Each structure stands twice: as structure tokens, then as C-alpha cells.
Amino acid sequence: MARPRSFDEADVVARAREAFAETGFAGTSLDTLLEATGLARQSLYNAFGGKKELFIRAFLSDTAEAIEAVESIRHGSDSPITRIRAQLVKMAVAHGAAQAPPSLFTKAAVELSARDPEVASTAAAAFETMRTHYAACIAEAQEAGEIDGAADADSLGAFFCAVIEGMGTLGATGIPRATLLDIGFTSLAAIPITELGRARLGTNDGDWS
Amino acid sequence: MARPRSFDEADVVARAREAFAETGFAGTSLDTLLEATGLARQSLYNAFGGKKELFIRAFLSDTAEAIEAVESIRHGSDSPITRIRAQLVKMAVAHGAAQAPPSLFTKAAVELSARDPEVASTAAAAFETMRTHYAACIAEAQEAGEIDGAADADSLGAFFCAVIEGMGTLGATGIPRATLLDIGFTSLAAIPITELGRARLGTNDGDWS
DNA sequence: AACGTTATTGACTGCTTGGTCTAGAACCGT
DNA sequence: ACGGTTCTAGACCAAGCAGTCAATAACGTT
Numbered sequence: 001m002a003r004p005r006s007f008d009e010a011d012v013v014a015r016a017r018e019a020f021a022e023t024g025f026a027g028t029s030l031d032t033l034l035e036a037t038g039l040a041r042q043s044l045y046n047a048f049g050g051k052k053e054l055f056i057r058a059f060l061s062d063t064a065e066a067i068e069a070v071e072s073i074r075h076g077s078d079s080p081i082t083r084i085r086a087q088l089v090k091m092a093v094a095h096g097a098a099q100a101p102p103s104l105f106t107k108a109a110v111e112l113s114a115r116d117p118e119v120a121s122t123a124a125a126a127f128e129t130m131r132t133h134y135a136a137c138i139a140e141a142q143e144a145g146e147i148d149g150a151a152d153a154d155s156l157g158a159f160f161c162a163v164i165e166g167m168g169t170l171g172a173t174g175i176p177r178a179t180l181l182d183i184g185f186t187s188l189a190a191i192p193i194t195e196l197g198r199a200r201l202g203t204n205d206g207d208w209s
Numbered sequence: 210m211a212r213p214r215s216f217d218e219a220d221v222v223a224r225a226r227e228a229f230a231e232t233g234f235a236g237t238s239l240d241t242l243l244e245a246t247g248l249a250r251q252s253l254y255n256a257f258g259g260k261k262e263l264f265i266r267a268f269l270s271d272t273a274e275a276i277e278a279v280e281s282i283r284h285g286s287d288s289p290i291t292r293i294r295a296q297l298v299k300m301a302v303a304h305g306a307a308q309a310p311p312s313l314f315t316k317a318a319v320e321l322s323a324r325d326p327e328v329a330s331t332a333a334a335a336f337e338t339m340r341t342h343y344a345a346c347i348a349e350a351q352e353a354g355e356i357d358g359a360a361d362a363d364s365l366g367a368f369f370c371a372v373i374e375g376m377g378t379l380g381a382t383g384i385p386r387a388t389l390l391d392i393g394f395t396s397l398a399a400i401p402i403t404e405l406g407r408a409r410l411g412t413n414d415g416d417w418s
Numbered sequence: 419a420a421c422g423t424t425a426t427t428g429a430c431t432g433c434t435t436g437g438t439c440t441a442g443a444a445c446c447g448t
Numbered sequence: 449a450c451g452g453t454t455c456t457a458g459a460c461c462a463a464g465c466a467g468t469c470a471a472t473a474a475c476g477t478t
Contacts, residue, residue, distance in 0.1 A: 001424080001477065002476070003423075003424045003476090004474085004475065025236075026232075027236075041428080041467085045467070047425095099323065106378060107320070110311055114310035114311075120381075120383050123382040124383050155392075158379075158391055158392050159372075159392050159395040162371075162372055162392045165374070166372055169375075169377075170370065172329075174322065174330070183370075186367070187372075187396075188399075190395055190398040211445065211446070211455075212446085213445065214454090214455070238434075238436085240435085240436095249456055249458085250436095250456090251438085251456065252456060254437075255455070421476105422476095422478105423474105426474090430467105431466105431469095433465075434463105434466095435463080436462100437460105438461075439458105441458095444453105444456090446451100446454105447450105447451095
């Protein structure tokens with residue numbers, strides 16, 4: 001019936017996400033965006049509506065991905081406490097990569113939350129969801145006897161959200177990966193791990209340099 | 210010999226800091242800045258050189274203040290472990306204030322570290338200094354018998370830097386103060402506190418709602 | 419192969435940006 | 449009160465900005 005698009009919408013959003021993550025919303029011009037995505041001015045307006053709308057698309061996409069990454073700790077063949085540690089390691093490695101800008105999720109939350117209620121509430125809701133996932137995994141570990149049943153799973157969940165966000169900010173400044181890993185392992189000490197849990201984790205923290 | 214300035218330089222930097230903290234570097238126009246500081250265009254250029262230079266001044270000023278706030282935990286009449294807890298509470302309260310934008314220190318680190326090596330290295334050095342202060346306070350607590358001497362003070366120092374940065378990001382999104390306080394208290398559990406230390410802290414976490 | 423529909427192209431617009439220039443005002447030491 | 453120096457005020461500038469428009473190109477359907 002009509003001329004088909006010469007670009008993949010999801011692909012454009014992904015490229016826009018990279019651009020916005022690097023220079024932020026205000027710091028990324030439309031021209032930069034067009035170059036990064038490869039599409040023409042009017043195509044961007046036809047398909048997305050404008051700069052702000054494309055940004056929101058990219059932001060929501062990144063937020064969904066961040067949530068998904070946390071959600072993944074609820075499944076897996078390893079024991080729950082092991083999965084928590086693995087998540088901390090994964091995040092430390094990701095945020096400790098050289099010249100890795102913070103995720104768009106974090107960047108948008110810091111840049112725009114004060115002025116844009118939509119961004120703020122989306123980010124806040126995302127943290128709430130992440131906290132739930134951590135808490136569920138901790139509760140599972142409690143049922144498995146790896147963590148003291150008296151521990152407050154919700155508090156620990158919020159705590160891990162904060163630690164990982166903190167790693168993101170520190171990592172953005174170029175703090176070495178080893179330090180971030182150290183932070184991750186240190187945060188594990190906030191969990192009252194049982195003898196069984198400790199045995200499941202093993203003594204080996206691994207070599208992540 | 211000549212006409213004196215009609216403004217206080219430090220005061221202008223302070224006002225600029227608020228403006229930049231609210232809307233970031235790229236998001237704050239020179240006109241906004243002039244309105245916020247109350248000075249005329251040329252005066253800003255005479256006194257500071259330009260937008261970028263004023264930003265750096267504000268950023269450095271905020272960074273120094275952030276470091277000073279952490280440095281303060283090394284002194285005081287309370288016992289070291291008590292001072293650490295008080296610092297966590299102070300940060301949670303500060304970052305949990307309604308409509309409180311993140312500090313310029315944090316905002317600049319997230320917005321510009323990827324592109325501006327000066328900002329990145331300044332922020333990284335600031336974190337290193339903060340870590341040192343935390344570590345020194347923890348070491349003092351170890352000598353006082355409040356914390357297990359086997360604990361790694363440096364690791365705990367970096368850990369608290371991350372927790373507090375995380376509280377800043379979460380707080381920016383509007384997460385309630387109570388949650389931030391919860392995070393602070395939870396993070397305390399990562400410290401191997403001795404019986405004596407626990408007694409010094411008391412059982413009362415206080416009412417901070 | 420002709421048509422209707424949609425995508426692309428690039429010129430264009432009005433506004434905002436950071437930064438400069440020039441003229442005049444305010445102050446201090448003498 | 450005067451002169452030298454510095455500060456301030458507001459007009460000014462070129463470049464960059466987000467967004468629009470009209471003309472053209474590419475496709476699927478019939």
C-alpha cells in the first residue's frame with residue numbers, strides 16, 4: 001500500500017539510547033541524534049514525534065532492560081545466595097568497564113528527575129520493582145536456609161539497589177573495576193548468611209581483575 | 210583606585226551551583242545563570258571567563274564541601290562508630306528531602322565524566338579522599354574495640370561511598386526518606402561490630418520520619 | 419502500468435545559544 | 449574635583465537549536 005520504512009524502529013531506539021547515555025538529554029542535539037541513528041530529520045518526526053518523545057522511548061527501553069537484568073536473579077540453576085553474588089559481580093564488571101558511561105536509566109534519573117515528574121516516577125517505580133526482585137531472591141534464600149530467616153528481605157532489597165546505583169556513579173568517574181568488585185563483595189556482608197549459605201558460596205571469590 | 214564589584218564572588222558561585230545542580234551543565238543557559246546570580250553578562254565574563262569556567266568553579270566548590278562533610282566524621286565527641294551511623298543518617302535525610310536535586314558533585318560526575326576528563330578525575334579523586342576519611346574513622350573504631358580488627362577498613366570506606374552515592378540517585382527520583390534511612394541502617398550491618406560497639410550504638414535507631 | 423499512500427530529502431524558519439563590543443557609570447587615591 | 453581604572457548595561461553577532469514544509473521517491477495493490 002505504501003512505501004516501507006528503511007529503518008528498524010527498535011534499532012533506532014537502541015542507537016538513540018547510546019547517544020543519550022553519552023551526552024544526556026540537553027547535551028544531545030537533534031543533528032547528533034540523526035547522525036547516530038542514520039535517519040533523516042523528517043523520518044524521526046514521523047516515526048517518534050520529536051526529540052523528547054524519542055528520548056522517552058529510549059529511556060523506557062533502557063529501564064525495562066535494567067529491570068529485566070535484576071529480574072533474572074530469580075531464576076537459574078545456582079542457589080539464590082549465589083545468584084545474588086553473581087549479580088553484584090556482573091554489575092561491578094559492567095560499570096567498571098573503561099570509558100563506560102552510566103546507563104541511560106541512571107543518567108536520566110539524575111539529569112531530569114528534579115524537573116520531569118514522568119522520568120522521576122518511572123525511575124522510582126523501577127527501583128521499587130528491582131527491590132521486589134532482590135527481596136524475593138533473598139526470601140528464597142531464607143527458605144533454603146542460606147540466609148537467617150530474621151533478616152528483612154525488603155530492606156536488603158532496597159540496600160542492594162542503592163549499592164548498585166552507587167557503583168554506577170563511581171564507575172562513571174573511572175574508579176577501577178577492582179574497587180567496584182570490592183564494594184560488591186563488601187556489601188554481601190550486610191546479609192546474615194548462615195553456615196549453609198556460606199558453604200554454598202564457597203570461599204572462592206574468584207579472579208575478576 | 211577603581212570601581213568595586215557589586216557582587217560577592219563566592220555568593221555568585223553558590224547561586225550558580227544551585228542553578229547547575231537543578232538543570233545540569235548543558236541544560237542551564239547563560240540567561241538562566243544571569244538571572245539566578247543577578248549579575249550582568251559582561252560581569253560574569255570579566256569575573257569568571259565564561260559558562261564552562263563558572264561551572265568548574267561551582268563544581269569544585271561543591272566537591273570540596275562534599276569532602277568536608279565526610280571529613281567531619283573524623284572529629285567529634287561521639288564514639289567513631291556512632292559518628293559513622295550519624296553520617297549515614299545525615300545523608301539519608303539530606304537526599305531524602307522532597308524536591309531535592311542531587312548535589313552538583315553527583316550531577317556533574319554523571320553528566321560529564323564520560324566526556325570531560327577533568328570532571329572525571331576530580332570526582333574520582335574526591336571519592337578516594339572520602340574513602341580515606343571513612344577508612345580512618347573505621348580504623349579508629351577498631352582501635353577503640355568497636356569494630357572487629359580483622360575488618361578491611363579501606364573496603365568498607367569504598368563501600369560507604371557507594372552506598373551514599375546510591376542514596377543520592379535514589380533520593381533524586383523521589384524515593385521516600387524512610388527508605389533511604391532504611392538503606393543506611395542496613396548498610397551498617399556490613400560492618401563487623403563488636404559487642405562493645407553495639408553497646409555504644411545503643412538499640413535506638415531514633416525516629417527520623 | 420497506473421494509483422494511492424507513505425517515507426525520504428533537504429531547504430527553510432524563527433528562536434535560543436554562548437560570547438563580544440561599545441558606551442557609560444561608579445569608585446578610589448590624589 | 450578630577451583622572452585612571454574597573455565594573456555594568458544593553459545592544460549586537462554568528463552559530464546552533466528544534467521543528468516545519470513542500471517536493472520527490474519508493475512501495476503494494478489493483
